[in-house]
Amino acid sequence: MTIEVSLGASAEAAQEVKERLVAEGVPAALTAGDPALWGPDAEAEASIRLGWLNLHETSRELLPRLTELAERVRAGGIDTIVLAGMGGSSLAPEVICATADVPLTVLDTTDPHQVRRALGPGDGSADVLRRTLVVVASKSGTTIETDSHRRIYEKAFENAGLDPAEHIVVVTDPGSPLHRLAEESRYEVVLADPNVGGRYSALSAFGLVPSALAGADVARLLDEAAQVRPLLAQNEGNPGLELGALLGAEALRGRDKLILRDEPSEITSLPDWIEQLIAESTGKDGKGILPVVGADAAEASDQYQVTIGPEAGAFVDGPLGAQFLVWEYATAIAGRVIGIDPFNQPNVAESKENTARLLKEAGDGPLPTGRPILVDGPVEVYGDVPGHPKDLADVLTWLLKSLPPQGYLAIMAYLDREAAFDAAAVGEASFEETAEAWAAADIATLRGLLDHRTDRPVTFGWGPRFLHSTGQYHKGGPQNGVFLQITGAVTDDIEVPGKPYTLGRLQLAQALGDLRALTSRGRPAVRLHLTDRVAGVRHVLSAAKEL
Numbered sequence: 001m002t003i004e005v006s007l008g009a010s011a012e013a014a015q016e017v018k019e020r021l022v023a024e025g026v027p028a029a030l031t032a033g034d035p036a037l038w039g040p041d042a043e044a045e046a047s048i049r050l051g052w053l054n055l056h057e058t059s060r061e062l063l064p065r066l067t068e069l070a071e072r073v074r075a076g077g078i079d080t081i082v083l084a085g086m087g088g089s090s091l092a093p094e095v096i097c098a099t100a101d102v103p104l105t106v107l108d109t110t111d112p113h114q115v116r117r118a119l120g121p122g123d124g125s126a127d128v129l130r131r132t133l134v135v136v137a138s139k140s141g142t143t144i145e146t147d148s149h150r151r152i153y154e155k156a157f158e159n160a161g162l163d164p165a166e167h168i169v170v171v172t173d174p175g176s177p178l179h180r181l182a183e184e185s186r187y188e189v190v191l192a193d194p195n196v197g198g199r200y201s202a203l204s205a206f207g208l209v210p211s212a213l214a215g216a217d218v219a220r221l222l223d224e225a226a227q228v229r230p231l232l233a234q235n236e237g238n239p240g241l242e243l244g245a246l247l248g249a250e251a252l253r254g255r256d257k258l259i260l261r262d263e264p265s266e267i268t269s270l271p272d273w274i275e276q277l278i279a280e281s282t283g284k285d286g287k288g289i290l291p292v293v294g295a296d297a298a299e300a301s302d303q304y305q306v307t308i309g310p311e312a313g314a315f316v317d318g319p320l321g322a323q324f325l326v327w328e329y330a331t332a333i334a335g336r337v338i339g340i341d342p343f344n345q346p347n348v349a350e351s352k353e354n355t356a357r358l359l360k361e362a363g364d365g366p367l368p369t370g371r372p373i374l375v376d377g378p379v380e381v382y383g384d385v386p387g388h389p390k391d392l393a394d395v396l397t398w399l400l401k402s403l404p405p406q407g408y409l410a411i412m413a414y415l416d417r418e419a420a421f422d423a424a425a426v427g428e429a430s431f432e433e434t435a436e437a438w439a440a441a442d443i444a445t446l447r448g449l450l451d452h453r454t455d456r457p458v459t460f461g462w463g464p465r466f467l468h469s470t471g472q473y474h475k476g477g478p479q480n481g482v483f484l485q486i487t488g489a490v491t492d493d494i495e496v497p498g499k500p501y502t503l504g505r506l507q508l509a510q511a512l513g514d515l516r517a518l519t520s521r522g523r524p525a526v527r528l529h530l531t532d533r534v535a536g537v538r539h540v541l542s543a544a545k546e547l
């Protein structure tokens, strides 16, 4: 089965853009790997970023090794695959494994409570660790979260009397600092294609290694991509061109909020991967397309909806391997239409630098959190909120009122994204009861509650995961975002071996660093700090319900 793209009510607008792209010879030029398609400023970067167009062929050479590796790992009694990787180094495997229904633990967080769930109690349970293989995945080999996870796991394996070399597999680019370290440590290394950027790497070693180890059929993904690939050079019947023309045409006429719907289909959670691809590729130079995951399309002139799976209106229906390639192609096309370089991420570094500076300046002392402007039960409020708010509800109301006509609200939660598991594990409860208990304990429920109170789109991101995704758009895209950051007290912190910070301290520094970047742009931004996480989540949700 190949892929079907339907443009729904937007077909006419897309047609005009498509005709222009065809007249300019773009489909053939893109599939031939022409790096000049995004203008002279983008050419140098593009010339080393188009390898994703051929991964359906070039990644095939990985398959025998992956089969052998997966067998060896299983024969060694390992049944738990943990993936330490941020953004493009984990989002695709998460979707691949969810779709294949094989378990994969993704560590794309600095939340100590969430990392503790993977490690097991204490400094890691020997029982859990014996059965665990950690895939340390980083293209640059320098990402601070992934480096921290590697250090934590190395120490945990050693403490448990296990040889880290038997429990760690590294995926990185040739010559990266992580490559060198892995060789010194005798880790198994799978090198990735350096001509593929992180968010375009779903079908490279970054997508395939952890997924194959977790038990997914990755050869099938390459077959699915190979089926659609010949269509991408065509002027007609080209799903990537259709979708790219749609994304570009909508953005040009001011419809720059893309509501991504995930209807029940054979694919699970693809919008979470598309979100990074589109937000980080297009959100720059004051332009961009904002993907909104999990929302219903509002009747607003700047929003439109695309569904994964067959549905009324605009949709993309087809197997996962083909979806990856078609969305990548469409994003590259949309980048040309909008007039940005879809392969760089110029504003991501800023928050990272702020975080490093905050940690350095604070030394052994406390991080500069400032003083709360009010305390409402288990929730402290930080930020410049005018008009002397008296409680949390007033603060949320002010944030919603601050939304400009074309704006959006971004909720950014630096918390344990699995915390709601604890509340939902209620013995013999029915599916409905469990789902209800989950929603009542999950801070992500806030997105829907605030969405009901505004016609502006509301996004939700787990920090620091989103910093490697929508974080680029927030800082580099149209400056009309309003930001609600949520942090929480840490009761069970984890040392990062060889570093002067703990995970909890790093997480808070990341939140403060990003807040600094957002407020320096004059954007309205508030931080809620939950002094008791469970009670705090309940309190925030109940305040939002009463607005």
Ligand SMILES: O=P(O)(O)OC[C@H]1O[C@H](O)[C@H](O)[C@@H](O)[C@@H]1O
Pocket (backbone or CB within 6 Å): 086, 087, 088, 089, 137, 138, 139, 140, 141, 142, 143, 146, 198, 199, 280, 345, 348, 467, 468, 469
């Ligand atoms: O794979 P890494 O080098 O560790 O990078 C992981 C992620 O980090 C950065 O912040 C980039 O903005 C992302 O595009 C990338 O996917």
